[in-house]
Amino acid sequence: MSLNTFNAEEADNLEDIERQFAVVAVEQAETYWNLLTKIKGSKLRLTKFDDDIYETFIKYFPEYQDVERVKNFKEDELKSKERKVKWREFCGEFEENVEDYNFGTLLRTNANDEYGQEGTIFVVRIQFYAFEIARNRAGLNDWICEKN
Amino acid sequence: MSAPNVSILSKNEKKSKDMLVKLGLKRVPGIIRVAYRKKNNEIIAIEKPEVYRTPGGNYVVFGEPKVDDFTQKLAAAQEQAQASGIVPSEADVATKSPADIQADMQAAADAIESGAGKVEEEDDGEVDAGDLSNDDIELVMQQANVAKNDAIKALKSHNGDIVNAIMSLSK
Numbered sequence: 001m002s003l004n005t006f007n008a009e010e011a012d013n014l015e016d017i018e019r020q021f022a023v024v025a026v027e028q029a030e031t032y033w034n035l036l037t038k039i040k041g042s043k044l045r046l047t048k049f050d051d052d053i054y055e056t057f058i059k060y061f062p063e064y065q066d067v068e069r070v071k072n073f074k075e076d077e078l079k080s081k082e083r084k085v086k087w088r089e090f091c092g093e094f095e096e097n098v099e100d101y102n103f104g105t106l107l108r109t110n111a112n113d114e115y116g117q118e119g120t121i122f123v124v125r126i127q128f129y130a131f132e133i134a135r136n137r138a139g140l141n142d143w144i145c146e147k148n
Numbered sequence: 149m150s151a152p153n154v155s156i157l158s159k160n161e162k163k164s165k166d167m168l169v170k171l172g173l174k175r176v177p178g179i180i181r182v183a184y185r186k187k188n189n190e191i192i193a194i195e196k197p198e199v200y201r202t203p204g205g206n207y208v209v210f211g212e213p214k215v216d217d218f219t220q221k222l223a224a225a226q227e228q229a230q231a232s233g234i235v236p237s238e239a240d241v242a243t244k245s246p247a248d249i250q251a252d253m254q255a256a257a258d259a260i261e262s263g264a265g266k267v268e269e270e271d272d273g274e275v276d277a278g279d280l281s282n283d284d285i286e287l288v289m290q291q292a293n294v295a296k297n298d299a300i301k302a303l304k305s306h307n308g309d310i311v312n313a314i315m316s317l318s319k
Binding site for chain 1: 314
């Protein structure tokens with residue numbers, strides 16, 4: 001659930017709110033993973049704006065047309081100083097349309113791995129969409145469904 | 149439909165009311181009628197109820213429940229009209245035997261018990277799917293284990309975002 005229903009009157013202390021933030025991120029990851037075990041990633045549509053997100057992603061970061069780079073990337077590619085500036089611009093494009101575009105979200109650095117202690121990083125929702133939409137389109141997540 | 153006038157204000161009920169007040173429940177004044185709408189559009193109504201509100205925002209309702217099955221009455225009336233060719237007056241109401249009424253009352257009482265007296269807002273009108281794709285709706289129905297209408301509503305309120313829709317339903 002988005003935090004829009006958050007009621008300031010009934011809020012506990014700050015610690016609990018921060019924990020809630022992590023809880024939502026984990027729930028989102030679990031829900032997404034469950035989806036991938038039920039339906040092939042290549043057939044999955046995540047939002048109404050998948051096409052927009054993908055096009056903008058490639059426009060800002062043409063290097064990710066290379067399937068291998070979408071499949072497996074380094075945290076630095078998202079979080080180094082220079083890259084961050086570019087990513088911030090990219091994120092701004094979706095401020096209006098995409099729900100929770102700036103929510104903290106877990107993302108696998110390698111499409112061949114499950115969510116785990118290693119290889120899972122913390123990004124914003126729109127970065128998650130960008131990579132996972134690209135991976136799904138390339139069929140990189142189909143193995144999760146076929147495994148069962 | 150006239151229901152037999154049963155006194156339900158037992159000793160136990162009085163006791164439980166006292167306890168509820170001790171637990172910090174506040175009486176909500178001025179409520180004339182509480183209606184529960186069930187999935188099949190059956191309406192259970194409590195006239196002149198006593199309503200208490202918990203600090204957490206849940207409600208406890210005391211009163212005499214009556215089944216107010218509007219759609220069934222309507223269907224019965226239509227059948228009658230077709231069969232006889234005339235518009236029936238009170239015929240559909242009169243066909244209800246006392247046993248039927250008893251059964252309805254029992255069903256209503258069971259429903260109240262299982263609902264633990266909690267007021268739920270349910271809206272079961274047919275929901276327009278709009279431009280949502282059928283695949284998405286089915287996926288949400290399966291994953292969150294909900295009815296079609298709920299799936300459509302969740303998808304709409306999350307602007308077609310499947311993961312967010314499922315998450316909101318599985319809370």
